[in-house]
Amino acid sequence: MADSSTATFVLIHGGGSTSWDWHLVAPVLKGLGHEVVAVDLPIEDPANGVGEYADAVVEACAGRxxxxxxxxSWGGLVAPIVASRIDAELLVFVTAMVPLPGEAPNDWWAASGFSDLEASESEEDQFYNGVPAALAEECTARGRAQTGERDGEPSPLKAWPDVPTRFLLCRDDRFFPPVFVRAMVNDRLGFVPDEIDGGHMIALARPRELAERLHRYWTELPR
Structure with a gap:
């Protein structure tokens, strides 16, 4: 029987990125007694869509x-598909996109209200505020081309998974601003998100705080 004090955290990165985004969070989670699976989504293959991205995650955590x-971030479009295909104990969105069942990824931007926002800062400032310069540069260098050729197709998510769900809003996020996120989460998940200090790339800016919050979410689950 699995030890209920130990979780396997399945970490899904954002759009155009890699599992490296979690490289500072993973050792903290392990130090708290957990296992970690961080997956590189197969985003560079134009034959793949969110369903295939989810398949890659499901395969990586099989038997755990x-x-x-x-x-x-963009990984939020993949996470509920994964949670609907595995025996998940908890689903956590970290300043992430929350899809509706059947919603095409390309449709999320307008349907969520994000397209109505006006960006007043550079993309670098929107994403990397609070991240040490060397980490921001390495993250950018490790970025991958995400083809998105199938992002116009409906998501294979048929219904929201019956899994306890938390949303963690980043108070200093300049890409998904808190005002937008609170409204989006209330509209799509029906609850008020939790909050933490930090910008959009919180896993690089505040890895220990993020890991400790994830650990707390696990310990707060009813047994």
């Missing part, structure tokens, strides 16, 4: 106990 699915 006490699964907690954690998604950052």
């Amino acid at each position: 106990p006490n699964l907690v699915v954690v998604a950052h």
